[in-house]
Amino acid sequence: MSTDPATIVLGIETSCDETAAAVVRRDALGRAEVLSSVVASQTEAHKPFGGVVPEIAARAHVEIIDRIAREAMADAGLGFDNLDGVAATAGPGLVGGVMVGLSFGKAVALARGLPLVAVNHLEGHALSARLAADAPYPFLLLLVSGGHCQLLTVEGVGACRRLGSTIDDAAGEAFDKVAKVLGLGYPGGPALEALASGGDPTRFALPRALLGRKDCDFSFSGLKTAAARIAQAECRTEQDRADLAAAVQAAIARQLAERADRAMALYVQDHDHRLFVVAGGVAANRTVRRVLEETAAARGFAFLAPPMQYCTDNAAMIAYAGAERLAAGLTSDLGAAARPRWPLDEASALADPTHKPGRKGAKA
Numbered sequence: 076m077s078t079d080p081a082t083i084v085l086g087i088e089t090s091c092d093e094t095a096a097a098v099v100r101r102d103a104l105g106r107a108e109v110l111s112s113v114v115a116s117q118t119e120a121h122k123p124f125g126g127v128v129p130e131i132a133a134r135a136h137v138e139i140i141d142r143i144a145r146e147a148m149a150d151a152g153l154g155f156d157n158l159d160g161v162a163a164t165a166g167p168g169l170v171g172g173v174m175v176g177l178s179f180g181k182a183v184a185l186a187r188g189l190p191l192v193a194v195n196h197l198e199g200h201a202l203s204a205r206l207a208a209d210a211p212y213p214f215l216l217l218l219v220s221g222g223h224c225q226l227l228t229v230e231g232v233g234a235c236r237r238l239g240s241t242i243d244d245a246a247g248e249a250f251d252k253v254a255k256v257l258g259l260g261y262p263g264g265p266a267l268e269a270l271a272s273g274g275d276p277t278r279f280a281l282p283r284a285l286l287g288r289k290d291c292d293f294s295f296s297g298l299k300t301a302a303a304r305i306a307q308a309e310c311r312t313e314q315d316r317a318d319l320a321a322a323v324q325a326a327i328a329r330q331l332a333e334r335a336d337r338a339m340a341l342y343v344q345d346h347d348h349r350l351f352v353v354a355g356g357v358a359a360n361r362t363v364r365r366v367l368e369e370t371a372a373a374r375g376f377a378f379l380a381p382p383m384q385y386c387t388d389n390a391a392m393i394a395y396a397g398a399e400r401l402a403a404g405l406t407s408d409l410g411a412a413a414r415p416r417w418p419l420d421e422a423s424a425l426a427d428p429t430h431k432p433g434r435k436g437a438k439a
C-alpha cells in the first residue's frame with residue numbers, strides 16, 4: 076500500500092477483442108491521471124471470419140494477458156507493491172474472454188494482498204470521459220459501440236440510470252453489418268465512413284425506426300435489412316455504393332440524435348447542470364459527432380466526447396471505474412463471477428420486459 080492519499084489501480088479489460096491493461100492514479104478529488112494504457116487488438120485474427128469469434132478471442136487473451144499487464148506496469152514505472160487495488164472487467168461481454176481477465180485480476184489481488192474490484196464494462200465506458208476532462212457528475216451519456224447502444228444518466232459511481240437502449244442491434248453492429256453487405260470487411264464502421272464521404276445521403280430512402288415512440292429506445296435491424304435489399308437490387312457502380320453508405324450513416328446519426336434529444340428533454344426535468352457525453356467506438360464517426368453536437372447545442376447542453384483511445388475498448392476506463400469504487404468502499408470478493416450479461420442499471424432492466432436478458436434481449 077502506498078502512503079499517497081491518491082489511489083493507484085491496475086485495470087484489466089478482456090471482454091471482447093482487445094486485450095488491455097492500464098494503470099490509473101485517482102486523486103482525492105476524483106481526478107484521473109493515466110500512468111499507462113496498453114491495448115493489443117485482435118482485429119487481424121478475426122478478420123478472415125468477418126466478426127469476432129469468441130473461442131479465438133479467449134485463447135488470444137490467455138496468450139498475452141500477462142505480457143500486456145507487465146507492459147502496463149513497466150510503462151507506469153511502478154511495481155506491484157505501488158498498487159492500491161486491481162480492477163478487472165467482470166462483464167458484460169464474451170464470457171470466455173471475461174474469465175481470462177477476471178481470473179488474472181484475482182490472481183494478482185490474491186498474490187499481492189490487494190483489494191479486487193469486479194468492474195462492469197459499461198460503467199467503465201460511462202466514466203471514461205473523466206479520464207481526460209473535467210466531467211462533473213451528473214451528466215447524460217450516450218454509449219454507442221459495437222456491442223452497446225444506450226442512453227444513461229450518470230449520477231456517480233454505482234449510480235447510473237438507463238433511459239433507453241437498443242431493442243435489437245447496437246449502432247456499431249449496424250455499421251458493421253451494412254459494411255459487410257457492401258463488401259467492406261471488418262471492422263466496417265471506419266470503412267463505411269470513408270466510402271460515405273463521396274456519397275449523396277439523400278438518394279436512397281431508408282426506414283425510420285420507432286417513429287412516434289416517446290421513449291429513448293433504439294432499433295437498427297430494419298435499417299440493415301433495407302440497406303441489404305438496396306445493395307442487391309440497386310447498387311451497380313461505386314457511386315451507388317457510396318450513396319448507400321452515406322444514406323445509412325445519415326440514418327444512424329439521425330436516430331441517435333432523435334433519441335438523445337428526447338433523453339435531454341427528460342434529463343432537464345430533474346437536473347440543472349447540462350452536460351452531454353458520447354462514448355464508445357461509434358463516437359469516432361464525424362457525422363455522428365457533428366449531429367450530436369448540434370443536438371446538444373440546441374438544448375443548451377455542453378458536449379464532450381473522450382479522446383478516441385478512451386472511446387474504444389481500453390483498460391484505463393476500467394482502472395478508473397475501479398479506483399472510483401475503491402474510494403467509495405465498493406470492493407468485490409475473490410468469488411466474483413464473470414457475467415455475459417450484466418445491465419448497469421439492474422432495477423430498471425428487470426422491470427422492463429423489452430430488455431429482459433435472453434437470446435433476443437439487448438446485450439446488456
Ligand code: KG4
Nearest residue numbers: 220221222247264265356357359360387388
Ligand atoms: O467501443 P468499440 O471499440 O468496441 C465495442 O464494441 O465495445 O466499438 C467498436 C465499434 C465497431 O462496431 C466499429 O465499426 C465502430 O465502433 N466504429 C465506427 C467508427 N469507428 C469505429 N463506426 C462508425 N464510424 C467510425 N468511424
Ligand code: ZN
Nearest residue numbers: 196200220388
Ligand atoms: Zn466497450
